[in-house]
Amino acid sequence: MDKQKLSVVASAIVSHAKGVLAADESSPTIKKRLDSIDVESTEPTRRRYREILFTTEGIEQEIGGVILFDETIRQSTLDGVPFARLLADRGIVPGIKVDRGARALACYPDEKVTEGLDGLRDRLVEYRELGAGFAKWRAVIQIDERDVPSPFGIRANAYALARYAALCQEEGLVPIVEPEVLMDGGHDIERCEAVTARVLEAVFAELDAHRVLFEGMLLKPNMVIAGKNCPHQNSPEEIAEATIRCLSRYVPAAVPGIVFLSGGQKAEEATANLNAMNKMGRHPWEVSFSYGRALQAPVLAAWKGQESNMAAAQQALKKRARLNGLAREGKYSP
Ligand code: 13P
Numbered sequence: 001m002d003k004q005k006l007s008v009v010a011s012a013i014v015s016h017a018k019g020v021l022a023a024d025e026s027s028p029t030i031k032k033r034l035d036s037i038d039v040e041s042t043e044p045t046r047r048r049y050r051e052i053l054f055t056t057e058g059i060e061q062e063i064g065g066v067i068l069f070d071e072t073i074r075q076s077t078l079d080g081v082p083f084a085r086l087l088a089d090r091g092i093v094p095g096i097k098v099d100r101g102a103r104a105l106a107c108y109p110d111e112k113v114t115e116g117l118d119g120l121r122d123r124l125v126e127y128r129e130l131g132a133g134f135a136k137w138r139a140v141i142q143i144d145e146r147d148v149p150s151p152f153g154i155r156a157n158a159y160a161l162a163r164y165a166a167l168c169q170e171e172g173l174v175p176i177v178e179p180e181v182l183m184d185g186g187h188d189i190e191r192c193e194a195v196t197a198r199v200l201e202a203v204f205a206e207l208d209a210h211r212v213l214f215e216g217m218l219l220k221p222n223m224v225i226a227g228k229n230c231p232h233q234n235s236p237e238e239i240a241e242a243t244i245r246c247l248s249r250y251v252p253a254a255v256p257g258i259v260f261l262s263g264g265q266k267a268e269e270a271t272a273n274l275n276a277m278n279k280m281g282r283h284p285w286e287v288s289f290s291y292g293r294a295l296q297a298p299v300l301a302a303w304k305g306q307e308s309n310m311a312a313a314q315q316a317l318k319k320r321a322r323l324n325g326l327a328r329e330g331k332y333s334p
Pocket of ligand 1: 022138178261262263264290291292293294
C-alpha cells in the first residue's frame with residue numbers, strides 16, 4: 001500500500017478551502033432529478049447534463065474532487081475528451097461511486113445494508129485504469145422507533161464500509177467513507193446526535209480493525225440535525241455545535257477531512273451550516289462539503305434541459321461552489 005500517495009490525494013481533495021461535487025447519482029436517481037425538470041433521462045441527456053457541470057469555468061478553485069457514476073466515468077465530452085481526463089487536467093480528482101445500493105437487511109425489518117463487496121477488488125482495478133483517484137461507498141441508517149437502528153444494523157454497515165475502505169487503499173484509491181444517518185422522520189437533534197455517535201464509534205472501530213490508514217481516507221457524514229418532520233428546527237449555530245461535538249468525540253484527528261453530505265437540506269441551509277462550523281475556529285480535520293443536491297438543485301432549475309440556459313446553469317454551479325468555498329473559511333454571509 002502506498003501510504004504516502006493515499007494521504008497526499010486525500011489531503012489534496014480538501015486543500016485550499018476545496019470540497020467535493022457529488023455527481024454520482026445512479027440511473028434511477030438521476031432519472032428522478034431529470035424528471036423534476038421535465039427532461040427525459042437518456043444516455044445523451046445524462047451525458048450532456050454532466051458535461052455542463054464538469055466544463056463550468058473556474059470550479060477548480062473550490063472543487064477538489066468530483067464523484068462519478070459507472071456510466072459517467074466511461075463518458076466523454078462532445079469533443080471526445082473522457083470526463084475523468086477533463087477533470088484531472090483541471091486539477092480536480094475524479095472519483096467513483098462503487099457501492100451497489102442499500103438493500104433490506106435480512107431479519108431486521110426497517111433496516112438496510114449496502115451491497116457491492118463481491119468482485120469489488122476487480123472493479124477497483126478497472127476504475128483506477130479509467131482514471132479514478134478515489135471512491136465512495138454510502139451506508140444508509142434510518143432513525144425510526146427507539147430500537148431502529150439496532151446495534152447489529154449499525155455494525156453490519158460499519159463492517160461493509162471498512163471492508164470497502166481496506167480494499168480501496170490496497171488498490172491505491174482513497175476511500176470516502178459515507179455513513180449517512182437520514183434526515184427522514186420526526187426525531188429531534190438530540191436523537192440524531194445519539195445515533196450519529198453510535199454509528200461513528202462503530203465505523204472507526206471497524207476501520208481500525210481492518211487496518212485502514214486514517215490519513216489516507218475522507219469521512220462523509222451527515223450533519224447532526226433534527227429530522228425533516230421535527231417541529232423544532234435548530235439554528236446553524238446549534239447544528240454546528242452538536243455536529244462538531246459529536247465528530248470531536250469519535251473521529252480521529254489523523255483523518256484529513258470531513259466532507260459533509262447535504263442529505264436533503266436546501267442549498268442555502270447546507271452552506272450556512274458548514275459556515276457556522278468553520279466559524280467556530282480550527283478543527284483537527286478540514287471541515288468541508290461533498291454535496292449532491294445542495295450544489296446541483298439550482299443548476300437543474302436554471303438549465304431545464306434547454307441549451308439556451310447553459311450559461312445560466314453553469315453560473316448557478318459556480319455561485320454555489322463559490323459560496324461553499326467561503327463557508328469553508330467561515331466567511332459566508334447569506
Ligand atoms: P446529497 O448531498 O444530495 O445528500 O448527496 C451526497 C451523496 O453523495 C449521497 O451519497
